[in-house]
Amino acid sequence: MLPWLNPDDDSTAFPPLGSALDDPNGLLAAGGCLSPARLLNAYQHGIFPWFEDNQPILWWSPNPRIVLAPSELHVSRSLRKLINKEQFTCTFDSAFTQVITHCAESRDGQHGTWITSSMVDAYVELFKQGHAHSIEVWDEEKLIGGLYGLSIGQVFFGESMFSRQSNASKVGFAFLCEQLNNWGFKLIDCQVESEHLSSLGATIMPRDKFSERLESLCVERPSTDAWLT
Numbered sequence: 001m002l003p004w005l006n007p008d009d010d011s012t013a014f015p016p017l018g019s020a021l022d023d024p025n026g027l028l029a030a031g032g033c034l035s036p037a038r039l040l041n042a043y044q045h046g047i048f049p050w051f052e053d054n055q056p057i058l059w060w061s062p063n064p065r066i067v068l069a070p071s072e073l074h075v076s077r078s079l080r081k082l083i084n085k086e087q088f089t090c091t092f093d094s095a096f097t098q099v100i101t102h103c104a105e106s107r108d109g110q111h112g113t114w115i116t117s118s119m120v121d122a123y124v125e126l127f128k129q130g131h132a133h134s135i136e137v138w139d140e141e142k143l144i145g146g147l148y149g150l151s152i153g154q155v156f157f158g159e160s161m162f163s164r165q166s167n168a169s170k171v172g173f174a175f176l177c178e179q180l181n182n183w184g185f186k187l188i189d190c191q192v193e194s195e196h197l198s199s200l201g202a203t204i205m206p207r208d209k210f211s212e213r214l215e216s217l218c219v220e221r222p223s224t225d226a227w228l229t
Helices: 036-044 077-084 096-104 117-128 168-183 195-199 207-217
Strands: 027-031 058-060 065-068 089-092 132-139 142-152 155-163 187-191 203-205
Touching: 036 117, 036 142, 065 207, 077 168, 089 168, 096 117, 096 132, 096 142, 096 155, 117 132, 117 142, 132 168, 142 168, 155 168, 168 187, 187 207, 203 207
Parallel strands: 155 187
Antiparallel strands: 027 058, 065 187, 065 203, 089 132, 132 142, 142 155
16 A cells, blocks of 8 residues: 555655655655655655646655766757757746646646646745755746756756757756756756657666665765855
8 A cells, every 4th residue: 555644744755765665656655745855855765746737745765866067968960050049048937837727727738737736836945945956047038948856965856847949948957957066966857758758868776775875965065155145
């Protein structure tokens, strides 16, 4: 039976990652809450929430994990050409609520969204506290792409991205990697594998190794003030 977390106690420890289900891959626990303390604790241990409106909060830690070192981003010739054209402008933390709202919209061929209203509220609160961040891609004054995630120590935990124009999210991701590399970040958690992420250089890492890396990287501060600059 899936372990149940008390929604009124965000200090209860998660089950060991090794107890996560193989099918569906990585399902670890249910219940709990989306308080800042619970979410930050989850991410630092390699766990993230993923559920729909008609479900309880579900907590996941898939094996393997998909990760990318910011310095190892693969920029294709066509993407480099697009970036060099300077057609788009990239910013960070300028429109967090807009970015997560766009990410929460249903996509073509997709029924509903896993970014529920409670998830939006939770991550907006993390943004206000300085833990969650967004990257925005602009075509003049029009927001055409972006992504958001959490920053803990030297790790950026990517959550979701959207694109209203071809390759806009890739431009935003390249901007993010450049900033993170300059700031001394060592790892981007991409959660689960996709063709899009693989094309950018994301690779597979066993869950136990990923967990070990988090133990050191989440307590190490970036080499600069990063998001405060």
